[in-house]
Amino acid sequence: MTQGIVLDQGWAPPACTLPTAEQPLRVAEFDALFAETVRAVQREERERLRLELRSSPEHAARAAELTARENGCCSFFTFTLTIAGGGLTLDVAVPPENADVLDALQARAGAGGRSTASAEAGRPV
Template identity: 40%
Template sequence: MSYRIAEVAELVGVPATTLRYYEDIGLVGQPARGSNGYRSYEDADLARLRFITATKNLGIPLADVAELVKAYDVEDCSTVAHHVVEMVAVRLAETQSRIGELVALAAQLQTVSGRLAAAATSGPCGDGCPCATAASEPLADRRTFVPLTRAPVVAAPDVPVIACSLDAGAVPDRISDWQALVARAVSREPITGGVALQFVASPELVAEVARLAAAEQECCTFFTFTLTMTTEQVRLEIQAPANAADVVAAMFGTAA
């Protein structure tokens, strides 16, 4: 079956200009043209473009997508999938690193908010006032500009605050510890408000799970951890309010 560029754009979910750009940079070959001069795409072209769109949607750079397309054209599906998994692993590591940076930034902003809230109610700003000393150095994420307000964030009654009180310098190590532990899970399943991780029991693992859960709950009180132990298995349930679902998924993964 043949398709015109507008039809392909709608089926793939990208603008026609994007398809033309892919042609210009050599990501895809020039499609055949009909007698009327219009581009004519076949089912194989459509499938390839869907693959390109899917990998690009994962945030994989176009240069790497181009390498995947080469594999797509000559390798079997399992091999291509393996290549994609490797690139997704890189993206995941980058994303988790940024999560650590943003959590550290959030902790610093909470400190800044508290200092600003202590500002005098009268008199001009000047040397030593909270406005001038709240952040004497650039915050953790130097790429992010956050407008400061004069008042601290006030949470509604009985609504957990999605915030972390962990010292910014300790955040990367905490994230790393959780990543190492989560990688040992033998299974996971969705539960109400979070995810449950299953591990093969060992005294060392039980101690590590308990240590991390206790430490995390102390600085991030919006988490709820439930630890269940049997002779052979350890089950850790992590739950949080709905507006912290992204935090749970980022730190502990999601159930397939």
């Protein structure tokens, strides 16, 4: 099932403590979450990404569980899941030295024709 997954160099930086053999499985989990829940991707700052998710208790629980596990091996991530006004958003922040990891995450989340936005002129989304 994971044979076709190729890890991006920026996805798993040296600070990641997830065993190498488990990294393709984690990428697949994020890809599945993104494919099933992401409605919009916004990049307003180099170190911050906002994902608008389909709102449901199941999606919120799934995003919370996955991001909690990811934070356990890549502690440089700050994930903020917000449920308000009938919406569900996942904000992801990283320190400046890990912005390339956020670039890779944004590329995966934005795949499949979802809407994207960026406040940085000329920045690919």
